[in-house]
Amino acid sequence: MKLAKKECVVMLLAGGQGSRLGALTTKIAKPSVPFGGKYRIIDFALSNCVNSGLDTIGVLTQYQPLTLNSYIGDGKSWDLDRMYGGIQILPPYQRVADSEWYLGTANSIYQNINFIDQYAPEYVLILSGDHIYKMNYSIMIDFHKEIDADCTISVIDVPIKEASRFGILSSDDSGKIIDFEEKPKKPKSTQASMGIYVFKWSKLKKYLEIDDKTPGSSSDFGKDVIPLMLRANEKMYAYKFNGYWKDVGTIDSLWQANMDLLGENSFELSDDWIIYSRHAEKPPHYVGKDAVINNSIVSEGAVILGAVENSIIFSGVIIGENAVVRDSVIMADVEINKNCVINYSIIDEMVKIGANLKIGRPMGEDSEITVIPRESVINNMGGII
Amino acid sequence: MNALGIIFSDMRDWSMTELASHRSVAAIPFGGRYRLIDFPLSNMVNSGINKVYLITSSNYRSLMEHVGSGKDWDLSRKNGGILTIPPYSAGENHGLYQGRLDALKRVLDYIKSSKESYVVLSDSDMIYDINYNKVIKYHEEKNSDITAVYIKTDINKSDSIHKILYEFDEDGRADDILVYPVTNGNYNIGLNTWVMNKEFLESLIYDAIARNYKDFSFDVLSARVHSLRIYGYEYSGFFAHIDSLQSYYENSMKLLNMDTLKSIFYSNTGPIYTKTKDSAPTKYCKDAIIKNSLIANGCIIEGTVENSILFRDVKVGKNAVVKNSIIMQHGRISDNANINSIITDTYAFVNKDRVLLGYSNCPFFIKKNSVV
Numbered sequence: 001m002k003l004a005k006k007e008c009v010v011m012l013l014a015g016g017q018g019s020r021l022g023a024l025t026t027k028i029a030k031p032s033v034p035f036g037g038k039y040r041i042i043d044f045a046l047s048n049c050v051n052s053g054l055d056t057i058g059v060l061t062q063y064q065p066l067t068l069n070s071y072i073g074d075g076k077s078w079d080l081d082r083m084y085g086g087i088q089i090l091p092p093y094q095r096v097a098d099s100e101w102y103l104g105t106a107n108s109i110y111q112n113i114n115f116i117d118q119y120a121p122e123y124v125l126i127l128s129g130d131h132i133y134k135m136n137y138s139i140m141i142d143f144h145k146e147i148d149a150d151c152t153i154s155v156i157d158v159p160i161k162e163a164s165r166f167g168i169l170s171s172d173d174s175g176k177i178i179d180f181e182e183k184p185k186k187p188k189s190t191q192a193s194m195g196i197y198v199f200k201w202s203k204l205k206k207y208l209e210i211d212d213k214t215p216g217s218s219s220d221f222g223k224d225v226i227p228l229m230l231r232a233n234e235k236m237y238a239y240k241f242n243g244y245w246k247d248v249g250t251i252d253s254l255w256q257a258n259m260d261l262l263g264e265n266s267f268e269l270s271d272d273w274i275i276y277s278r279h280a281e282k283p284p285h286y287v288g289k290d291a292v293i294n295n296s297i298v299s300e301g302a303v304i305l306g307a308v309e310n311s312i313i314f315s316g317v318i319i320g321e322n323a324v325v326r327d328s329v330i331m332a333d334v335e336i337n338k339n340c341v342i343n344y345s346i347i348d349e350m351v352k353i354g355a356n357l358k359i360g361r362p363m364g365e366d367s368e369i370t371v372i373p374r375e376s377v378i379n380n381m382g383g384i385i
Numbered sequence: 386m387n388a389l390g391i392i393f394s395d396m397r398d399w400s401m402t403e404l405a406s407h408r409s410v411a412a413i414p415f416g417g418r419y420r421l422i423d424f425p426l427s428n429m430v431n432s433g434i435n436k437v438y439l440i441t442s443s444n445y446r447s448l449m450e451h452v453g454s455g456k457d458w459d460l461s462r463k464n465g466g467i468l469t470i471p472p473y474s475a476g477e478n479h480g481l482y483q484g485r486l487d488a489l490k491r492v493l494d495y496i497k498s499s500k501e502s503y504v505v506l507s508d509s510d511m512i513y514d515i516n517y518n519k520v521i522k523y524h525e526e527k528n529s530d531i532t533a534v535y536i537k538t539d540i541n542k543s544d545s546i547h548k549i550l551y552e553f554d555e556d557g558r559a560d561d562i563l564v565y566p567v568t569n570g571n572y573n574i575g576l577n578t579w580v581m582n583k584e585f586l587e588s589l590i591y592d593a594i595a596r597n598y599k600d601f602s603f604d605v606l607s608a609r610v611h612s613l614r615i616y617g618y619e620y621s622g623f624f625a626h627i628d629s630l631q632s633y634y635e636n637s638m639k640l641l642n643m644d645t646l647k648s649i650f651y652s653n654t655g656p657i658y659t660k661t662k663d664s665a666p667t668k669y670c671k672d673a674i675i676k677n678s679l680i681a682n683g684c685i686i687e688g689t690v691e692n693s694i695l696f697r698d699v700k701v702g703k704n705a706v707v708k709n710s711i712i713m714q715h716g717r718i719s720d721n722a723n724i725n726s727i728i729t730d731t732y733a734f735v736n737k738d739r740v741l742l743g744y745s746n747c748p749f750f751i752k753k754n755s756v757v
Contacts, residue, residue, distance in 0.1 A: 036665075036666070037665070037666030038665075038666050038682070076456065077661075261668075262668075269665035269666070270664070270665045270668070270683060270685065270698075274663050275663070275665070276663050277663065279661075280656075281656040281657065281658050281659070282650070282656070283416065283417065283418070283646065283649075283650040283657070283679070284416070284417030284418055284679045284680050284681040284682070284694075284695075285667070285679070285680055285681075286641075286643065286646060286678075286679050286680075287675045287676065287677065287678050287679075287680060288643075288676075288677060289676055289677045290676075291675065291676065292674075293669045293673060293675050294669065294671060294673065295669065295670060295671045296668075296669050297666045297667065297668050297669070298666060298667050298669065298680070299666035299667070299682060300418070300666070300681065300682050303643070312666075313666075314666075315666075
């Protein structure tokens with residue numbers, strides 16, 4: 001029996017290493033980097049999908065997928081354990097004629113044409129698993145349908161000095177894209193691609209096949225497929241997004257995005273657009289008699305006996321008596337013993353820090369963020385074991 | 386594990402008039418993010434029981450909403466899983482369950498159809514942490530008909546009237562059982578948890594039908610203490626019996642002790658599971674002051690919170706002061722309000738500048754959805 005087709009299939013690119021996140025991604029892929037007290041980065045894209053009514057998602061994995069695979073499981077944390085559709089992990093696989101790793105973002109979709117075809121969709125939504133934002137994709141898909149575009153790219157205004165980090169596009173008054181450059185040295189506009197594309201599946205399939213036969217192509221959406229379609233004069237439109245959006249590809253931007261959760265004019269997690277996640281069963285967090293907590297976020301299972309200021313405290317973190325944590329992101333199950341002083345740091349999961357230690361330099365003009373890798377044990381001798 | 390779990394959700398709602406006015410005892414919120422049912426249910430799941438019958442007589446809507454398909458306890462299964470059984474009128478059986486034994490009679494078909502060899506029966510108003518496998522092993526060793534879990538502790542007259550007391554001979558076999566007595570002293574208090582062989586339970590039920598018995602405590606335990614082999618399995622560890630507003634308050638406040646917290650939620654038996662809510666982590670604003678408190682996710686705190694328990698999604702406004710209080714989920718304490726020794730039920734709203742005072746031995750209770 002052939003089941004009803006899906007109007008739109010989502011392909012979530014989660015295979016990148018995220019090498020600019022350094023120690024945070026030596027053992028896990030970027031989309032599974034923890035964020036915001038209880039989430040992982042991929043929760044934002046997945047929750048956006050579910051909240052937008054999209055329930056058929058392929059997750060393309062390649063680099064260190066273990067944590068990501070077990071995190072996603074059968075998808076029930078996002079209500080994606082479905083009879084038909086739901087979430088599926090798509091690693092590279094072997095075929096009769098050839099087998100290769102995913103060479104680029106577009107190639108990873110090309111290698112999964114069969115997966116998409118089984119749902120016979122009209123549209124395919126391509127997402128990256130490494131951005132923090134809340135967005136209703138169904139509005140963008142409606143926009144795409146209304147103007148009958150072949151490809152719609154979501155864009156956001158960025159400061160001109162940062163523009164060369166992004167794919168920059170120029171569009172006419174109707175929103176039709178007239179120019180696209182991936183990471184240009186001299187950006188012509190400040191409209192940056194958010195790495196969110198809606199394609200007509202028939203068109204995308206055609207250009208993926210052309211790209212695959214193009215010698216020397218890096219099979220990347222931004223570098224190859226988008227310019228190829230633009231040269232062929234396909235109907236390509238920019239869709240303007242005005243909300244909060246952050247690429248958390250670097251240590252600084254990851255830290256900043258976490259800090260954006262604090263204060264009043266920031267990115268709000270507690271609203272009707274719920275971000276779902278999978279998390280361990282922990283009791284509420286306990287705050288001790290002498291604790292001080294100021295302008296911070298604290299998650300379940302944490303035990304705070306010391307002082308916490310301008311920081312993000314994940315679940316299961318223990319902060320000992322008289323310890324001070326300032327301007328820092330402390331990930332799940334970290335143990336900070338008494339009298340420690342932590343400044344301007346990102347401490348990855350399951351790190352143990354012995355008593356009376358100082359980590360990081362106070363935040364200032366010339367100080368850099370200190371990063372302590374997963375599962376490190378830092379003893380009283382000061383070294384990392 | 387080869388045991389069937391049966392949980393009674395509301396055997397004694399009459400003693401909990403405030404908290405159980407619109408929900409069964411099993412659905413009373415406790416410990417910042419749990420409901421009382423989570424404790425026996427998690428004990429069962431952590432002991433490897435994967436088939437549970439939840440027997441509930443009335444006021445069960447919030448309980449059913451909480452338990453749902455059972456997936457948060459890993460009990461949404463093809464084989465086993467959780468089944469909620471409210472009363473069902475057929476033949477001579479009408480109306481609400483009139484006690485544990487009456488309920489068991491009326492779910493006999495389900496008990497007969499299950500293939501497990503043992504049955505673990507539990508109420509929902511006790512909080513303790515146990516591995517039922519150990520009780521079953523002891524049950525086998527003693528070759529007993531019924532094994533009752535108990536704790537040895539001091540009680541006074543006001544709380545003895547909600548308890549079952551056991552006296553044992555040297556071998557540990559019960560030779561006297563007092564149901565709801567008025568007494569004080571050091572006693573073996575039943576935790577309202579019993580283990581039986583399933584076949585034996587079936588024979589008890591047939592007997593109860595023949596004699597029109599309805600009450601498990603009086604008609605079986607107390608009346609047949611000499612003819613049945615009833616043994617006691619001693620439990621030691623944290624124990625709380627939620628049988629009044631006062632005991633609810635006192636036992637909740639015990640969670641503000643790190644050792645108690647650890648013994649309940651980080652025990653070797655396993656975690657306590659509950660319904661997942663996906664609230665964001667709690668946000669503390671610039672002028673928040675917080676001391677000795679237990680805070681669930683989803684709260685936004687701008688004021689002062691001391692010696693208190695805040696459930697999920699509670700908001701405490703600017704300059705508001707919350708002391709010695711329990712604020713259940715979705716509670717709102719507005720700017721400049723000052724409350725002390727208060728229990729607010731879910732969705733309570735305390736307006737700006739209100740001052741509410743209870744006392745530690747007489748906490749003031751604010752009903753669900755109230756606006757103060």
